[in-house]
Amino acid sequence: MPASDQVTGNLIVTTPEKLIIASRESRLAMWQAEYVRDKLAALYPACDIQILGMTTRGDQILDRALSKVGGKGLFVKELEVAMLEGQADLAVHSLKDVPMDLPEGFALAAILEREDPRDAFVSNQFSSLDELPAGAVVGTSSLRRQALISARFPHLQIRPLRGNLDTRLRKLDDGDYAAIILAAAGLKRLGLSERIRGFLSPEQSLPAAGQGAMAIEISAHRADLMSWLAPLNHLSTSQAVNAERSVSRTFGGSCQIPLAAYATVSGSQMHLRGMVATPDGSRIAQAEVHGVADQFEALGAQLADALSAQDAAGILAVCKAQITE
Incomplete structure (x- = not known):
């Protein structure tokens, strides 16, 4: 979109005149887009910033698990098309919904500071997974959560849970599930922390x-956008999630395999943990590494090697067989 020049001291600084943000139309996605809009408005008060709400294929397919219908890319494709066609300048995503390998011609321009990364236990009757009786139904959209819960609580039933956050909560309230597991970040962002019974x-x-x-995606050729969005990038979050995505990318990470990767950064140091499992939780490989935070790609490779040494490839082979059954 057009830009204008402002003189700051002896420097001429180019600032955007108008920016259009592409977003899914769910309440959480729109909250995230509005959050980015407000951050950009503070940086560029003269800029006209608009949000283009869109429905993605991932929002439309609610009767099947994502692992069966194409994975994470179902939530971002339409937004990328909008950028290609000039309808939008940038797209705001939950980073865990972004494929590990972006389509050619796209780039992540900024990673914003992370919210609470934990999973949240949500129930109207029980306070924790430990309280659930045998046969109780737990809802989750994640094979990762399914594997970890199945490993610890084999007496529980795990059933798919699709839809946006409000839809998932409504299904719980309607009695379809004894409990559901959601990302704590989304609940907190929408002011629904009171629904969390435990972390x-x-x-x-x-x-x-x-x-x-949260991540901001742009067309890779937009050097102007890369510069304008740079102030929104949070360094330690960016280092952590890039290390995590490096691990996931090594194993073809998507919602089609139970894989976890989580890094914390303290000063210049990073602690990176990872897990690969079968959907039923019968086999799990886990490992962790420590190192310098700005060497996140190397740490990701080191952790991937540690998981491979525990037969991650064999676990993934079993995983794929179970998913296709």
């Missing part, structure tokens, strides 16, 4: 790569 620690349920973080 699953990373030791109990290692988060998915990028969980709790």
Whole structure:
């Protein structure tokens, strides 16, 4: 979109005149787009910033698990088309919904500071997974959560749970599930923290790569946008999630395999943990590494090697067979 020049001291700084943000139309996605809009408005008060709401294929297919119908890309494709056709300048995503390998011609311009990355236990009757009786139905959209819960609580029934956040909560309230597991970040962002009965620690349920973080995607040739969006990038979050995505990418990470990768950064140091499992939780490989945070790609490769040494390839082969059954 057009830009204008502002003189700051002896420097001429180019600023955007208009920006259009593409977003899914779910309440959470729109909250995220509005959050980015407000951040950009503070940086560029003269810029006209608009949001283009869109429905994606992932929002339309609610009767099947994502692992059966194409995975994460179902939530971003339409937004990318909007950018290609000039209808939008940027798209805001939950990073865990973004494929590990972007289509040619696209780039992530900024990773915003992470919200709570943990999984949340939500129930109207029970306070934790430990309280659920044998045969109780737990809803989740994630094979990762399914595997980890099945491993610890084999007496519970795990059933698919699709739809936006409000739809999932309504299904719980309608009595379809005894409990559901959701990302804590989404509940907190929408002011629904009171629905959380408890948190699953990373030791109990290692988060998915990028969980709790938001990403801004642009067309790769837009150097102007890359510059304008740079102030929104949060360094330690970016280092952490890039390490996580590196692990996931090594194993073809998507919602089609139970895989977790979670990094924390303290000063210049990073602690990176990962997990690969079969959907039924019968086989799990887990590992962790420590190192310098700005060497996130190398740490991701190191962790992938550690998981491979525990026969991650064999686990994934079993995983794929179970998913296609």
